[in-house]
Amino acid sequence: MIASVLPTYSRAPLTFVKGEGVWLIEADGRRFLDLGAGIAVNALGHAHPALVEALTTQAGKLWHTSNLYHIGPQQDLADALVAQTFADTVFFTNSGTEACELAVKMARKHHHDAGHPERSDILTFEGAFHGRSSAGIAAAGSEKMTAGFGPLLPGFVHLPFGDMDALEEAAASPTVAAIMVEPVQGEGGIRPLADADLKAMRALCNKHGILLILDEVQCGVGRTGKLFAHEWAGITPDIMMVAKGIGGGFPLGAVLATEHAARAMTAGTHGSTYGGNPLACAVGCKVLEIVGDPAFLADVNRKAGLLRQKLEGLVAGNPAVFDSVRGLGLMLGLKCTAPNTDVVQTAYAENLLTVPAADNTVRLLPPLTITDSEIDEAINRLERTAVKVALHV
Numbered sequence: 001m002i003a004s005v006l007p008t009y010s011r012a013p014l015t016f017v018k019g020e021g022v023w024l025i026e027a028d029g030r031r032f033l034d035l036g037a038g039i040a041v042n043a044l045g046h047a048h049p050a051l052v053e054a055l056t057t058q059a060g061k062l063w064h065t066s067n068l069y070h071i072g073p074q075q076d077l078a079d080a081l082v083a084q085t086f087a088d089t090v091f092f093t094n095s096g097t098e099a100c101e102l103a104v105k106m107a108r109k110h111h112h113d114a115g116h117p118e119r120s121d122i123l124t125f126e127g128a129f130h131g132r133s134s135a136g137i138a139a140a141g142s143e144k145m146t147a148g149f150g151p152l153l154p155g156f157v158h159l160p161f162g163d164m165d166a167l168e169e170a171a172a173s174p175t176v177a178a179i180m181v182e183p184v185q186g187e188g189g190i191r192p193l194a195d196a197d198l199k200a201m202r203a204l205c206n207k208h209g210i211l212l213i214l215d216e217v218q219c220g221v222g223r224t225g226k227l228f229a230h231e232w233a234g235i236t237p238d239i240m241m242v243a244k245g246i247g248g249g250f251p252l253g254a255v256l257a258t259e260h261a262a263r264a265m266t267a268g269t270h271g272s273t274y275g276g277n278p279l280a281c282a283v284g285c286k287v288l289e290i291v292g293d294p295a296f297l298a299d300v301n302r303k304a305g306l307l308r309q310k311l312e313g314l315v316a317g318n319p320a321v322f323d324s325v326r327g328l329g330l331m332l333g334l335k336c337t338a339p340n341t342d343v344v345q346t347a348y349a350e351n352l353l354t355v356p357a358a359d360n361t362v363r364l365l366p367p368l369t370i371t372d373s374e375i376d377e378a379i380n381r382l383e384r385t386a387v388k389v390a391l392h393v
Contacts, residue, residue, distance in 0.1 A: 012348060019046020022370050023254030024353065025231035028223075033378055036355040040186065040218045040331065043245035045292060045367035051248050052284050056280065058282035066273060073281035081287050084227060086236035087256035091265075092276030094242030097131030097254040098216035104135050105241050106160060106257060106265055107178040107211045108155075113264035119210070120178040123170050126161045127188030130180065131216055132240075150232045162201055164205065168391060171204045178239070179204070180212040186218035188290040190326055190333025198233035199313045211238040211261055217253070222246030222368050224329035225301040233327070248287040252280040291368065300368050307364075310379045318386040324360075330368055333361040338389050346388050352381040 015034070016090060018025040022045050024032045037043070058073065061378040065071060066175040078090040093099045104122060112118035122139060129145075130136040138153040146152055157176075159166045171179065179201055185191040201321040205212040219229040222247060228233055230240075238261035243253030253275075274280075290296060308325060315373065321343065323335040336343055340360045347354055355363040366378070 013343075014348070021045040022046075022367050030351055032353050033374065033381060034353045035207065035364045035378055036353045037365050037367045038249060039244070039355055040365040042243045043221055043223070043248070043250045043287060043368050043370045044080075046249070048248065048369070050290065051250075051283055051367060054282045054286040055258045055279060058279055062278050063145055064274070064277050064279075067271065067276065071276055071278055073278045073285060074276040077276075077281045077284045077288065080126070080285060080292075081194060081254065084288070085240075085256055085283060086258065088242070088259040089257055089262050089272065089373050091255045091272075092281065093253035093255065093272055094251045094280075095131070096215075096241060097133045097136055097252045097253075098272065098275070099217065099241035099243055099255050100130045100136050100139065100215070101133055102255045102270055103180070103213050103215075103241050104139070105270060106239055106255065107180075109264040109269060110211060110261055111177050118175050120155050121157050121175045121177060121182065122155060122213070123157050123159060123167065123176060123179045125159050125181055125185075126214075127185050127191060128161075128180075128182060129185070129187035131217075133240065156261050157262070161185070161188070162197065167201070168204060171208050171210065173292070176208065176210050178213050179213060180213040181298055182215045182217075182219060183233070183333055184219040184224065186331070186363070187357055189332060189335070189357045189361040191359070192229075192326070192328050192366050195233040198230060198235055202235040202237075207237070212240070213237060213239045215241045218365075219240050219242045219328070219331055221287070221330075222224055222297055222300055223331045223365070225295065226295060226329075227305055228291055229328065245291070246287060247280055247283050248283055250280050250283040252284050254351075259267055282364050291322050296368075300329060302334075303370060303372065306372060307366075307370075307375050307378075308332065310375065311364075311382075314379060314382055314386065318383075318390065320390045321386040327364075330364075330366055330370070332364045333357065334364065336360045336362060342387060342389050346383045347381065349388070350381040352378065352385065 015022040045331045082289045124139045128140045130139040141158040240256045311325045321338045323337045357363045
C-alpha cells in the first residue's frame with residue numbers, strides 16, 4: 001500500500017522537532033549538528049530570534065491579500081534587492097523552481113517582443129539543476145531527471161560543463177535566447193565556474209545580443225561570502241534566480257532582472273497567488289538586512305577560510321575516504337574516495353547532518369551563523385565518521 005506521503009524521497013529515519021542555531025533536536029532528544037541547513041536554506045540557522053520576531057509580528061497583522069493589491073513588505077524587499085544588486089525589478093515566487101519558470105519565460109518573451117521569435121533556445125550545462133518542473137528537468141537534461149517524464153519541453157541545448165569552446169560555438173546560433181548557468185553547481189557536486197568563464201559568458205552574451213541567466217538559488221544570499229556568487233567574477237547577469245537562503249527557512253524565491261531583460265513582461269504575462277506574500281517578504285527583508293551587512297559577509301569569509309583549512313587537513317589524513325575539497329565560502333564539497341552515501345549515512349551515528357550530491361560528493365552547507373567552536377566540533381565528527389567508513393572500504 002502506498003504511503004500517505006507520496007514516497008518520492010528516500011528519507012533518513014530521523015524526525016526533528018526543534019532547531020536552535022546550527023543544531024537540530026530529534027524526537028528522541030538527540031542533538032544533531034546541521035551542516036545541511038535544509039539544503040542551503042536556513043542561512044541564519046534554526047529559529048533565529050530576529051526572523052522569529054519578523055514573522056510573528058507580521059503574522060499578527062496580515063497573512064495574505066494576493067497580488068491584486070500592493071503588498072507593503074513585498075515593496076520593501078524589492079526595493080532593498082534593487083538597491084543591493086544589478087537588478088532594476090523583482091518578481092517574487094515561492095521557490096527556486098518557480099523562479100526558473102519565469103526566467104525562461106522572460107528570456108523568450110524578451111526576444112519575441114524585440115522581433116526575434118526564433119530566439120528561443122536556452123543553453124545549459126551538464127550537471128545542472130534548475131528544479132523539478134517540466135522546464136527545470138528539460139533544462140538539466142540528465143537521464144536521472146528526465147526518464148519517464150517525456151515528451152520533454154523543447155528549446156534547451158545541453159553543453160559539457162566548463163567547455164567554453166562548445167559554448168562559444170553554440171552561442172553564435174541565431175536561435176539562442178540565453179545562457180543559463182549556476183555560478184556554483186550544487187546538486188552537480190559543488191563545482192564552481194572559474195571567474196574567467198563567467199566573464200567569457202558575459203562577453204558572449206554581449207557579443208551575440210543574448211541574455212545571461214544566473215541560477216543563484218543555492219549559491220546566493222551570502223553562501224559564498226559575497227551577497228551573490230557572481231560578484232566574485234565582477235560581472236552582472238541580465239536575469240537571476242534566487243530562493244533558498246533569501247527566506248531563511250520560509251518559502252520564498254525571486255527573479256531579479258534588468259529593465260532591458262524584463263521589459264516584455266507586462267501586465268498579464270505572469271502571476272503567482274502566493275508569491276511575495278506579506279509573511280514571506282517580512283522574513284526576507286530581515287534576512288537581507290542581516291546577510292547584506294558587509295561585516296556579516298566578512299565574517300562568513302573568515303569562517304569559510306577556517307573551515308576549508310580544517311577540511312584540507314581532514315582530507316589529507318583520510319585518503320581512503322576523501323579525495324579533495326572544493327567550493328566557495330560556506331558552500332563546500334568533499335569529493336569522496338569512498339561512496340559518498342556511506343559518509344552521509346555513517347555521519348548520522350555521529351549526530352552529524354550532511355547532504356549528498358553528484359560526482360560522489362558530500363555537500364557541507366552550514367548556517368552562515370556557525371561559530372568557530374561549532375566548526376571544530378563538525379571537523380571532529382567528520383573525523384570520527386571517516387574512521388568508521390575507512391574500516392569498511
